Amino acid sequence: MRSHAVAVVGLGVISRYYLAALEASPTARLAAVCDRDDAALSPWRDRLPVPAYRDHRELLAAHPSLDGVVVTVPNDAHAAVCADFLRAGVPVCVEKPLALTDEQGAELVALAEVSGTPLFTAFHRRHNTAVTALAARLPSGVPIARVTVRYFERIEEHVGPDRWYLDPARCGGGCVADNGPNAFDLVRLLLGEVTVEGARIRYDEAGLDRQAEIDLRAASGDARATVELDWSYPGELKDVEVVLADGSVHHADMLAGHQGFKASLWHEYEAVLAAFATRLSGPFRPDPGGAAALALVAATYRLARTVSDEPPSHEPPSHEPPSDEPVLEELLLDEALPVGPEPTEAAPC
Ligand SMILES: NC(=O)c1ccc[n+]([C@@H]2O[C@H](COP(=O)([O-])OP(=O)(O)OC[C@H]3O[C@@H](n4cnc5c(N)ncnc54)[C@H](O)[C@@H]3O)[C@@H](O)[C@H]2O)c1
8 A cells, every 4th residue: 555645846857766766666656746837747737636736835735644745846945845844744855955055954954853754865876776785795894994986977968947057056056065965975874974174176167166076084983085076077977986994995886787868866766765755654763964965065165175277087996897796775774884893094095
């Protein structure tokens, strides 16, 4: 029985992965949709029994006892839409970034906590099968020395008709604000809490951060991490490299085996929805990931040095060939993986 009635607010690019996941879900079903744009809404007008709304407040008024809502509107609309649903006691699954600023994020977290209403930030990459396989094959007794996450794409290939990604006021910045959260979440998954030690950002003529390298350090232990972001990359490259204290190198290519543009997203969003659905019953569990990622974004902008030299050449990392190790289902947990004891050695870099 698909008992959880879930609405989707924002019917753009990423919504199609949630809608497919809802279609396939054994526990959740689509109850209503909303988009402020008539063109996005029109295919739904004839698709009763799923009612369609232009304003999320209208949807909320008509469906006060929704079991959950998925918020996939542009970044600048997250805070207001999420706050309205949280105030009404409706559990929220919101796309990353949780909000535009860490202050907005803290307000949403406080709203969720005071009412005991789940607020879940969707970090789809932690559900990527190459990432879960990588985590599964890390030996438990060897600390992680270094993690490198690379997130390269050409942002113009990802923008829809509304070019909000290219407007720092609506996006929250550029590659750091938008892709940073997914990359930081992968670092947190492997290392637990981290702090930003330094960063270098390249801006384009329009003031948009296009490239960034961020140095992070594990809050406990000596492990280091680097996040490399590029919004001007010809094509797409998204991977994770882990160097262990014994010198062994482990790699996950998040796009390998998924033919086609955004093809890996189908399986990742099925897992995102499943993770959200586990929060729709049982006791309230806080989800610290969204606010933690926002804090790392804010620290990056605060500490970054602006660089104007040639962009990085993006040498390919040394890594092992892809592994066929089994997928670690337990990775759908909320917090960092218990990968071995606390890291104790500095990165051999
Ligand atoms: N596109 C991706 O690959 C991708 C990947 C991961 C996360 N995300 C995140 O998903 C979110 C949505 O991104 P997208 O690429 O789908 O954007 P999009 O521009 O394709 O779609 C956003 C939709 O929301 C609608 N909308 C805007 N304001 C609204 C409001 N107040 N109420 C109702 N509808 C509203 C727009 O009309 C549009 O149809 C963003 O937070 C983004 O960072 C996107």
